[in-house]
Amino acid sequence: MGFIQKIKDEIAVVRERDPAIHSAMEVFLYPSFKVMISYRMAHRLYRSKHYFLARLISQRAARKTGIEIHPGATIGKGFFIDHGNGVVIGETAEIGDNVTLYQGVTLGGTGKESGKRHPTVCDNVMISAGAKVLGSFTIGANSKIGAGSVVLEEVPPNSTVVGVPGHVVNHDKVSIPRETLDQTDLPDPVQEDITLLKKENTELTSRLLALEDEVRRLTSAEHAGKEKE
Numbered sequence: 232m233g234f235i236q237k238i239k240d241e242i243a244v245v246r247e248r249d250p251a252i253h254s255a256m257e258v259f260l261y262p263s264f265k266v267m268i269s270y271r272m273a274h275r276l277y278r279s280k281h282y283f284l285a286r287l288i289s290q291r292a293a294r295k296t297g298i299e300i301h302p303g304a305t306i307g308k309g310f311f312i313d314h315g316n317g318v319v320i321g322e323t324a325e326i327g328d329n330v331t332l333y334q335g336v337t338l339g340g341t342g343k344e345s346g347k348r349h350p351t352v353c354d355n356v357m358i359s360a361g362a363k364v365l366g367s368f369t370i371g372a373n374s375k376i377g378a379g380s381v382v383l384e385e386v387p388p389n390s391t392v393v394g395v396p397g398h399v400v401n402h403d404k405v406s407i408p409r410e411t412l413d414q415t416d417l418p419d420p421v422q423e424d425i426t427l428l429k430k431e432n433t434e435l436t437s438r439l440l441a442l443e444d445e446v447r448r449l450t451s452a453e454h455a456g457k458e459k460e
């Protein structure tokens with residue numbers, strides 16, 4: 232994709248996402264727009280191993296916008312940072328399409344991991360003002376992270392997470408009441424499906440055994456009838 236097209240795309244993202252904007256010219260004043268133009272250049276340089284130049288561009292952009300995106304981070308289409316100040320995105324962070332961040336968000340590491348140290352944020356996620364997401368786990372698609380949360384564990388898709396440490400309060404649009412909330416084990420949709428399948432399998436097996444018994448009983452009654460004749 233050409234550079235002009237990339238600029239057009241970034242303008243479209245800001246216009247679409249911020250209801251407070253009045254004219255296309257205003258887009259050029261947005262920190263999100265400025266930082267993303269720099270990031271796209273820096274990331275390309277990083278990928279071709281021009282690490283110093285890449286960092287030079289990203290650090291200059293950080294000074295101008297207050298948003299620090301490591302050039303190694305991977306960011307999809309339609310990414311928007313509202314307001315922007317204090318946002319930090321680490322080197323191994325991976326961000327899908329149409330993700331929105333607010334000011335003060337950190338996608339960082341815990342300092343305990345090596346290699347992939349930063350989060351993976353799937354499509355359509357919103358991370359609210361001041362939230363910290365720390366570690367190499369995944370935030371599932373369409374999830375929302377509440378303002379000021381500190382998220383330290385995997386988040387299933389379609390969830391709302393709030394608090395310190397972050398816990399799921401809504402999942403698939405169903406509210407999870409506080410009093411029954413298990414704060415250590417977040418819901419695991421795959422495990423829930425496996426449990427449901429096991430239950431169905433046990434029910435089907437017992438119905439099949441009952442049917443086999445019934446067939447056996449009928450067959451032997453039939454035999455007994457024939458022998459009498």
Ligand SMILES: CC(C)(COP(=O)(O)OP(=O)(O)OC[C@H]1O[C@@H](n2cnc3c(N)ncnc32)[C@H](O)[C@@H]1OP(=O)(O)O)[C@@H](O)C(=O)NCCC(=O)NCCS
Pocket residue numbers: 314333358359360375376377378379380391392393394400401406409
């Ligand atoms: C999390 C958020 C996105 C709402 O998501 P939602 O799925 O609609 O969640 P709800 O509003 O139904 O809230 C669910 C529960 O979490 C609580 N909650 C919501 N946001 C919270 C937060 N940031 N911290 C702690 N608890 C929060 C609500 O009080 C509610 O609790 P209850 O079930 O006991 O009543 C929103 O509250 C939020 O944090 N928005 C911030 C957006 C932002 O950064 N704006 C900055 C603009 S400059």
